[in-house]
Amino acid sequence: MEGLLRQPEWRIIDQSAVGIHFQALQSFGTDDTLCASVGAGKAPATARTWVHHNTIVLGIQDTRLPFLQEGVQYLASQGYQPIVRNSGGLAVVLDEGVLNISLIFPEVEKGIDINRGYDVMWQLIQQMFADFPMLIEAREIVGSYCPGSYDLSIGGRKFAGISQRRLKRGVAVQIYLCVNGSGGKRAELVREFYRLAKKDTQTKFVYPDVVPEVMASLSELLGVELSIADVMLRLLKQLKANSDLLYAGQLNEYELCLFPGYYQRVVDRNEKIAEMVNSNC
Template sequence: MTIYSIDQTLPNAPSAFLPFALTDVLTAYAGNEQQAFCHFWQLPDTLILGMKDTRIPHLKAALSEVEKAAFRPVIRNSGGLGVINDRGILNVSLIFPKDLAATTDVAYEKMQALLQLAFPEQQIAAYEITHSYCPGTFDLSIAGKKIAGTAQRRIKEGVAVMMYLSVNGDQHARGELVRRFYQAGLGSAFGTNGYPAVDPETMTTLSEVFGRDFTIEEVCERLKHALHVLNNEPVLPLDLDEWLTAKEQAEALAVRLTSMAQRNESLKEVTDANPL
């Protein structure tokens, strides 16, 4: 099947809620219509929180650290814990019918295989980097340092495998911000109750590993080429506005956006930050 790519990278980044709402719409559509998508997106200076993050004891103090760094918080609609987004981070979502990946492990392995083919110069391993932010079984690392985190969402007959990829920029500073968030939010309980004791030294970027600067555009091109090779299918750009109209998905997207807005109402109770 043809794979359609959607580019919402900077400077064309969407509102903070749109990538998450769109993922749900595309995932449901992929399952119903046997269609595949690859969605590239970025958000400027954002700490994306999991629902578990909103339950830390001192949330206001934690969010204060985010605001001091001139970042904004947004609560996503999938599992996991907090991750940083900025102009050096690329988010990639592979979205396809679930019959192409019957188990969660198989779906994650598709993302690992994609990244490995895009960057064959280095061995990319999949195992938990315990002291990274948002640690998980399918953390992707090079030489023991995490370069990407993954998550998965299944809606009806569709699957979305999502990856944030640290391409360039100051990964140590990203790690320090998340560490301060948890230190302020947990106090003496830092590193307990399922929240990571973040150590910035456990993480790195593609640019640091390879000793050269990668641009977001270059990485997107590598990934699209790898996607074509892996699947032996064309990867074609998609005009999102036209697609939403033609496939009558605009209303479904509006519903998902409303859901994201409601999910983020809780932030207004403890901070003046506005993720919109």
């Protein structure tokens, strides 16, 4: 785990302050591009940070909800854009108080075990907030949205979730960190989405019964008002401590050529959701 976080160089692509016109679909297209590039040895290990305004990122299983159209139209009525991501998991809330971090590694000869990918992100977050006396646990928090065995929590309340994307010998480990704002209010939004999209129908897949009380932001849990910039500074310090060279960059020429194709795949995957939002609204 130490070896995976420790890299000869880290390139940081910071898109956390791009603004409201930077769409989540572009983000997922960018991470696929970076997977392909880093996996092909065309770029070093890369950390990308991103923030999106009022977006609900759905998982593939969410698209199979029996009354999905009612659910996505509700989200749109609340000012949120629903999209479908290309990595695992279920519905997640993104807004200006949520920082997303993607760590993109090349697959080594023996490959990167899936748990090792999760562990390295957990390790990074622990290091970033090591000056606080609270224990950051990685275990499933029942009642949270997008529950998983690597939910990050403090005192039984979840503030982050981790997913992975593997493509072309590249591995993207992605986390959403609820930095500030109300974790409970975000959970209420997702709970209402599932209420409308599932109703009382029995489904083969078990969707979460969201309990807002088990969700919180880091600011709420640590008792300190954190900003996205505060957390970015903590991230940069840890990446610098785990490399000989940390530098800011953008997509290189190879990646700029790849991006349109990967972005279009994400757009195509989301056409059905866009139609649902736009009909009868």
